[in-house]
Amino acid sequence: MTTRDLARRTAADLSALLAADSRAGHAWQQRMWQIVACLCADASDEEALRTARVRFEGLYAAGRDFGDFHLWRTDPQERAAVNERLAALTGRLRDLLHMPPxxxxxxxxxxxxxxxxxxxxxxxxxxxxxxxxxxxxxxxxxxxxxxxxxxxxxxxxxxxxxxxxxxxxxxxxxxxxxxxxxxxxxxxxxxxxxxxxxxxxxxxxxxxxxxxxxxxxxxxxxxxxxxxxxxxxxxxxxxxxxxxxxxxxxxxxxx
The missing domain is CATH 3.40.630.30 (Gcn5-related N-acetyltransferase (GNAT))
Structure with missing residues (x-):
């Protein structure tokens, strides 16, 4: 299994999480959707990873981290759990996109x-x-x-x-x-x-x-x-x- 395959699997898990958000539509979420689409596109491993990496890095603003990105859930416990999952997936995807082949x-x-x-x-x-x-x-x-x-x-x-x-x-x-x-x-x-x-x-x-x-x-x-x-x-x-x-x-x- 290639790095791109693992990144695609992580991106698919991330997209499922985003799709369940009741208040989807923030700019950072739209960029995440673009990354998912890029990783699932019919392109070579290096090309897809390179494009996804550029888009991924574009999510950062000065002094911003993924801790600033949140998904909404009405129940506080569910909200905490889903955002813990979000942090784990985004961190995993970041590592994969920057991992040497x-x-x-x-x-x-x-x-x-x-x-x-x-x-x-x-x-x-x-x-x-x-x-x-x-x-x-x-x-x-x-x-x-x-x-x-x-x-x-x-x-x-x-x-x-x-x-x-x-x-x-x-x-x-x-x-x-x-x-x-x-x-x-x-x-x-x-x-x-x-x-x-x-x-x-x-x-x-x-x-x-x-x-x-x-x-x-x-x-x-x-x-x-x-x-x-x-x-x-x-x-x-x-x-x-x-x-x-x-x-x-x-x-x-x-x-």
Missing amino acids: VTLRRARHADAGRVAAIWLAGWRDGHLGNVPDELVAARTPETFRSRAEARVADTTVAEVGGVVGGFIMVARDEVEQVYVDAAFRGDGVADSLLAEAERLVAADGHPAAWLAVVPGNARARRFYERAGWVDDGGFDYVAASVPVPCRRYVKQLKP
């Missing part, structure tokens, strides 16, 4: 150190407490480094502003690894990487992709399910000679 490329040997660091931190985040202690003991920092170096040919990285923010490893029909640096989570990097993993599996001639995720990694499971992956049941995934109870997720791919 996500660029995918094949990994190089020079990336191995960065990939290993992301892999180690992400693996610990999702697996500590969810896998056997024997596997935790086997997964030393050096093993991540050596595995990253050995798997360069299977690795695709995502760069954000020239910095590697995440990576995938694909082998035949299995999406073996999907990891994003914590600093880049929520910015569409994971969506872009997973979509690329699916494309690579399909390009290799496989009708479906699969991956393993430990049951206790709820955040990862929610992410895969939102992307259309289906829990196909439990099985033991052998890692470092240790059987690890996992859930097998699958997704049928378009040819």
Whole structure:
């Protein structure tokens, strides 16, 4: 999923909020509608984002912030809730419109150190407490480094502003690894990487992709399910000679 796709989704949520306003018609709201229309137009990512960014910045006057923009509701609690939602969406859209684009490329040997660091931190985040202690003991920092170096040919990285923010490893029909640096989570990097993993599996001639995720990694499971992956049941995934109870997720791919 591209930055523009995420901006479009946020803009759509914002437009729904604006449409429900009983006193719509303020100039700033009309400009928001223009931004929504721009992001949904049939234009290239860069062109649409550039135009939307210019219009978005035009909403600012000297010393003005989005805290000055309010939606009206009769009930005070509802009014507070809807304006909290407005602040969250406008802030999110501002971040997306000014975020450097996500660029995918094949990994190089020079990336191995960065990939290993992301892999180690992400693996610990999702697996500590969810896998056997024997596997935790086997997964030393050096093993991540050596595995990253050995798997360069299977690795695709995502760069954000020239910095590697995440990576995938694909082998035949299995999406073996999907990891994003914590600093880049929520910015569409994971969506872009997973979509690329699916494309690579399909390009290799496989009708479906699969991956393993430990049951206790709820955040990862929610992410895969939102992307259309289906829990196909439990099985033991052998890692470092240790059987690890996992859930097998699958997704049928378009040819």
